[in-house]
Amino acid sequence: MTERRREFLLWFGLAAPPVAWALELVVGYGVDDAACARGSMRWGIDDHLSQAAVVAVTGSIAVAGLLAAVASFRAVRGGYGDPRGRAEFLAVTSLSAALLFVLLTVMTGLGVLFLEECRG
Amino acid sequence: MSQPLAVPVALQRGRPLAWWGMLLVLATEGALFGTMIASYFYLRFRTPEWPPRGTPEPRVLEPALLTLLLVATSLPMALAVWGARRQLAARARAGLVATAVLASAYLAGIAWLLLDEWDKSPATKEAYDSLFFTLQGAHAAHVLVGGLVNFYLLASIARRPLTQYRVNGIWAMGLYWHFVNALAVLVLLTTMSPAL
Numbered sequence: 001m002t003e004r005r006r007e008f009l010l011w012f013g014l015a016a017p018p019v020a021w022a023l024e025l026v027v028g029y030g031v032d033d034a035a036c037a038r039g040s041m042r043w044g045i046d047d048h049l050s051q052a053a054v055v056a057v058t059g060s061i062a063v064a065g066l067l068a069a070v071a072s073f074r075a076v077r078g079g080y081g082d083p084r085g086r087a088e089f090l091a092v093t094s095l096s097a098a099l100l101f102v103l104l105t106v107m108t109g110l111g112v113l114f115l116e117e118c119r120g
Numbered sequence: 121m122s123q124p125l126a127v128p129v130a131l132q133r134g135r136p137l138a139w140w141g142m143l144l145v146l147a148t149e150g151a152l153f154g155t156m157i158a159s160y161f162y163l164r165f166r167t168p169e170w171p172p173r174g175t176p177e178p179r180v181l182e183p184a185l186l187t188l189l190l191v192a193t194s195l196p197m198a199l200a201v202w203g204a205r206r207q208l209a210a211r212a213r214a215g216l217v218a219t220a221v222l223a224s225a226y227l228a229g230i231a232w233l234l235l236d237e238w239d240k241s242p243a244t245k246e247a248y249d250s251l252f253f254t255l256q257g258a259h260a261a262h263v264l265v266g267g268l269v270n271f272y273l274l275a276s277i278a279r280r281p282l283t284q285y286r287v288n289g290i291w292a293m294g295l296y297w298h299f300v301n302a303l304a305v306l307v308l309l310t311t312m313s314p315a316l
C-alpha cells in the first residue's frame with residue numbers, strides 16, 4: 001500500500017464516522033421537517049423512506065470509516081508508523097471513535113425508522 | 121546560540137500555514153452560510169405560499185448566467201496559483217487580472233439585479249425578502265472582499281518579486297476563491313428554488 005493511501009485511510013477513519021453521524025442528524029432533521037411541516041406537507045415526501053435512505057447512506061459512510069480505522073490499526077500493529085508515534089496515535093484514536101460513532105449512527109437510525117413519523 | 125523562530129522557506133513541507141489558516145476561516149464561513157440556507161428552508165417548509173403572496177418569483181436566467189461567469193473565474197484563479205507556485209510571475213499576474221476583471225463584471229451585474237429586486241420587494245417587506253437579500257448580499261460581500269484581496273495581491277507582485285510569502289498569499293486566496301464560487305452555486309439554487 002502506498003504512503004498516500006495509508007495517510008488517506010488514517011484521516012478517513014478518524015473523520016468519516018463522526019461526520020456521518022452529524023450528517024445523519026442534520027440531513028435527517030431537514031428531511032423530517034420537509035415531510036411534516038405545514039408548508040411542505042403537500043409535497044408528499046415519504047418520511048420513513050427518505051429517512052431510510054439517509055440512514056443507509058450515512059451508515060455506509062460510518063462503517064467505511066470504521067473499516068478504514070481497522071485497516072490503519074492493523075497496519076500499525078504490523079509495523080507501520082513514524083518515529084513521533086503520530087500514525088499509531090491516529091489509528092488508536094480513530095478506531096475508538098469509529099466504534100462509538102458507528103453505534104451512534106445505527107442507534108439514531110433505528111430510532112428514526114421505528115418511531116411514528118411527524119409526531120414532534 | 122539562539123534558535124530560529126520561524127521555519128525557513130526551504131524547509132517548509134506540504135501546504136503553507138496561510139492555506140491551513142484560510143481553511144479554518146472557510147469552515148466558519150461555511151457554517152455561516154449553512155445557517156442562512158437552513159433558515160431559508162426552515163421558513164419555506166412552514167409557509168404554505170413561497171414566495172409569500174404579493175412577492176414576485178425570483179429571476180432565474182440572469183442570476184444563473186452571472187453565477188456561471190463567477191464559477192468560470194475559478195479557472196484563471198487556478199492558473200494564478202499554478203503560476204505562483206512555479207515562480208511564473210507573468211502567469212500568476214495574468215490569472216489574477218482575469219479573475220479580478222470577471223469578478224468585477226459579476227459584481228456589477230449582481231448589484232444591478234439586487235437593486236432591481238429591492239425596488240420590487242425590499243428586504244423589510246417579508247421574511248422571504250429578508251433572507252433573499254441576506255443570502256445574496258452576504259455572498260456578494262464575500263466576492264467583493266475576494267476581489268479586493270485579488271487586486272492587493274496583484275499590486276504586490278506587479279513590480280516586486282514573487283517571494284514565498286506572496287506565493288502563500290495567492291495560494292490561500294485561491295482556496296478562498298474556489299470556496300466562494302462553490303457557495304455561489306448553493307446560494308443560487310437556494311434563492312432560485314421557488315421558481316424551479
